[in-house]
Amino acid sequence: MNCLLKVSNLKAIYLVREGTIKATDDVSFEIFENTAAAIVGESASGKSTIIEAMTRTLPPNGRILSGTVEYKGKDLLKITEEELRTIRWKEIALVPQAAQQSLNPTMKIIDHFKDTVQAHGINWSKDELINRASEKIKMVRLNPETVLNAYPMQLSGGMKQRVLIALALLLEPKILILDEPTSALDVLTQAHIIQLLKDLKKKLNITLIFVTHDIAVAAELADNIFVIYGGCLVECSPTFEIFKNPKHPYTEGLINSIMGINADMSKIKAIPGDPPSLLNPPSGCRFHPRCEHVMDICKKVRPPLVQLSSGTKVACHLYEEGGYRE
């Protein structure tokens, strides 16, 4: 499989009055062509920060301290703003979290397409713009005749999410990044969006990276799952492997806390304790205060990400050489 995007040792913080929020700490992973990768973790674990750092869209108080994001032989963190502008949308498109609210209520949907094209200095005639926008709107299974002339308030949440996906596809990117594409939608609409993304990936040979707090959504759509805890990558594995044989105690906890419709309630187990403060994160392994397998070393030394024979990568002292689980 071809590695399309390689993130290495990414570290990002937010500057706040009280100090620094260590939101992404030394995160490394690879994204393979034509696959879907899910970045999964609890709320405030640093998932959005990873994709905002990767795409250089952090808010003004965000800072990238170190790391590289390699794409086609270039480090996206080092190229000029000008170079980055040519890659954004045309090669890598991002649908941010809660982007539905970013649709301008006073502009028709077609004008959002027009703005996107103008922002990238592309000179399409009016007819060409309408044709291309219609094609993308059809791809997300909406009717261009009604949707392109509608204002955002005339569309449901699920329709707006489809419009945003259509907009992101307008310049035919190779990588589509989506932050929580299904949150704030009812379960049926969620299922439709997941199916739509699966179909688009197949039809367009596009690579998907998406953020979700819901490991069940990741199970539906992702080929590979990256589990984030307290700003750190704790496990990365093919989806089937992670569900068959989760390695990190936090991943086990996430999977055990899924509530299926036919779930045996006695088997559902919440992870004890609260997510860590990223202002003053715990020493050593950030999960140690909540871990039922905690050892002395976990409190002092941060576990490195190691590759196991199954192909899974895990950052946990239980799996280091001589560790009893491996």
Ligand SMILES: Nc1ncnc2c1ncn2[C@@H]1O[C@H](COP(=O)(O)OP(=O)(O)OP(=O)(O)O)[C@@H](O)[C@H]1O
């Ligand atoms: N602009 C900001 N200024 C200060 N702190 C921030 C800022 N944005 C995010 N944070 C903090 O950084 C940490 C990681 O936030 P992030 O949004 O990346 O997490 P997340 O896993 O995507 O959460 P969610 O699923 O709730 O969106 C959190 O502690 C959050 O409060």
